Amino acid sequence: MEHLLKTPLYPIYEEYGAKVVDFAGWALPIQYEGIVQEHHAVRNTAGLFDVSHMGELEITGPDAIRFLDRLLTNKISSLKDGQVQYSVMVDERGGILDDVLVYRFQEHRYWVIANAANRVKDFEWMQKHAEGYHVEINDLSFKVAQFALQGPKASDILKAAGGNAAEPMRFFQFAETLQINGINCLVSRTGYTGEDGFELYFNPEHAITLWRLLLETGRDYGLKPAGLGCRDTLRFEACLPLYGHELDENITPFEAGLDWVVKLNKPDFIGREALFIQKENGVPRKLIGFELQERGIPRSGYEVHKNGNQIGYVTTGYYSPTLKKNIGLALIDTVYSNQGEDIQVIIRGKAVKAIIVDTPFYSKKYKK
Amino acid sequence: MKVIEGYFYSKDHEWVKVEGNLARIGITDYAQDTLGDVVYVELPEPNSDYQAGEAFGVVESVKAASDLYTPVSGKVADVNGELTDSPEKINEDPYGSWMIAVEMSNSSELNELLSAAEYQKWCAEEG
Numbered sequence: 001m002e003h004l005l006k007t008p009l010y011p012i013y014e015e016y017g018a019k020v021v022d023f024a025g026w027a028l029p030i031q032y033e034g035i036v037q038e039h040h041a042v043r044n045t046a047g048l049f050d051v052s053h054m055g056e057l058e059i060t061g062p063d064a065i066r067f068l069d070r071l072l073t074n075k076i077s078s079l080k081d082g083q084v085q086y087s088v089m090v091d092e093r094g095g096i097l098d099d100v101l102v103y104r105f106q107e108h109r110y111w112v113i114a115n116a117a118n119r120v121k122d123f124e125w126m127q128k129h130a131e132g133y134h135v136e137i138n139d140l141s142f143k144v145a146q147f148a149l150q151g152p153k154a155s156d157i158l159k160a161a162g163g164n165a166a167e168p169m170r171f172f173q174f175a176e177t178l179q180i181n182g183i184n185c186l187v188s189r190t191g192y193t194g195e196d197g198f199e200l201y202f203n204p205e206h207a208i209t210l211w212r213l214l215l216e217t218g219r220d221y222g223l224k225p226a227g228l229g230c231r232d233t234l235r236f237e238a239c240l241p242l243y244g245h246e247l248d249e250n251i252t253p254f255e256a257g258l259d260w261v262v263k264l265n266k267p268d269f270i271g272r273e274a275l276f277i278q279k280e281n282g283v284p285r286k287l288i289g290f291e292l293q294e295r296g297i298p299r300s301g302y303e304v305h306k307n308g309n310q311i312g313y314v315t316t317g318y319y320s321p322t323l324k325k326n327i328g329l330a331l332i333d334t335v336y337s338n339q340g341e342d343i344q345v346i347i348r349g350k351a352v353k354a355i356i357v358d359t360p361f362y363s364k365k366y367k368k
Numbered sequence: 369m370k371v372i373e374g375y376f377y378s379k380d381h382e383w384v385k386v387e388g389n390l391a392r393i394g395i396t397d398y399a400q401d402t403l404g405d406v407v408y409v410e411l412p413e414p415n416s417d418y419q420a421g422e423a424f425g426v427v428e429s430v431k432a433a434s435d436l437y438t439p440v441s442g443k444v445a446d447v448n449g450e451l452t453d454s455p456e457k458i459n460e461d462p463y464g465s466w467m468i469a470v471e472m473s474n475s476s477e478l479n480e481l482l483s484a485a486e487y488q489k490w491c492a493e494e495g
Binding site: 030031034229233295297299318319321326348 | 405426428429
């Protein structure tokens with residue numbers, strides 16, 4: 001673990017029973033008490049995640065909007081101050097370089113939240129394409145720590161911890177200077193679990209204090225420390241894509257079903273031409289959800305077959321703790337991607353029957 | 369970490385309980401704790417033949433699938449089908465959750481396995 005990057009919470013992981021693993025070069029807790037218990041805590045009460053490994057890239061300058069609208073597929077110019085937007089960044093072929101959240105502070109100042117594994121690549125891509133734009137790009141990742149407080153009780157817990165002002169905040173909005181017991185936090189009503197919740201960004205020096213404060217406050221509400229293991233099962237059930245699985249440089253946003261983040265009516269952005277052509281011609285592959293009809297657990301990378309021929313592969317698969325079913329996401333030939341279609345997943349050399357089902361697997365109605 | 373005196377242990381974290389010429393095989397407390405919540409188990413048909421060190425089944429936690437290896441050679445005399453329906457029993461009671469019972473074809477293979485104390489030491493080094 002010595003060579004790995006560490007979050008400011010690393011010194012106290014052990015105290016909470018964390019099992020620490022290498023994730024994208026970071027020493028992070030895969031679990032504390034257990035993946036399934038933590039998963040249920042987030043669905044039923046609340047969970048607290050240390051996600052300080054996420055990258056924060058700050059874009060400032062008079063050309064910030066124009067620059068981001070050139071680099072990202074979504075329409076940055078439609079954002080208002082205090083709003084958050086999901087987007088992808090693609091290359092000239094339309095392949096996804098990363099999926100990001102964009103925070104607009106003011107017209108000339110934004111944060112782009114990058115996946116830890118892509119932070120350096122994103123930063124370099126931005127630098128490379130900044131010529132001719134009056135913008136400055138700063139990597140704030142090591143000056144900003146991040147927690148995610150997720151679950152139906154998240155709002156109550158944040159209020160009880162002193163973050164009263166968080167209450168009126170709507171989904172995908174943020175407050176830049178929320179005081180939680182004297183600690184200044186940027187708080188957004190966002191998350192990666194399919195539940196209501198918040199993401200908190202703050203100075204790393206407060207990480208341990210804030211962690212203890214939130215867990216103590218949340219104890220009566222059923223709040224538990226939650227690791228990356230359940231973060232993955234939770235986001236998977238809600239069909240939120242994970243870079244390196246549902247998204248990568250050889251997958252376009254249309255194949256991944258992210259049509260809603262691609263604004264082809266923007267005059268120009270990197271990858272627009274390739275995506276425009278793909279939209280016209282139709283996608284060769286599509287991301288679908290499936291449910292196994294026989295015993296077995298589908299895993300990432302397993303082949304998907306139809307009539308004895310490979311038609312794609314599993315991008316993520318699990319025994320779903322909430323639905324108690326063996327389900328998966330797969331990228332397969334569009335021809336076979338209709339709901340109700342029978343497919344086979346190859347598990348240890350054996351073809352196991354599956355059926356294509358509606359996604360998301362899990363969807364909860366909460367305040368938005 | 370719990371071990372049981374008198375059982376044999378493999379470095380792959382299986383335990384063997386010897387009853388005459390029958391070897392009952394399961395996974396250790398250390399193994400179940402390392403795996404986390406077991407959500408799926410695949411076991412062989414009775415009468416299958418295995419050589420020591422061969423994979424006879426699969427145990428899957430939320431995160432990953434791991435092969436199960438038989439520490440002794442022989443024919444599968446009995447399979448614990450209950451685990452297929454309730455794989456969580458492996459977490460709750462690893463030494464009570466035998467997976468297969470093997471009619472040993474070469475009981476001298478037991479000499480290659482670890483005692484409870486040796487196994488504990490092995491885990492300490494691995495952890």
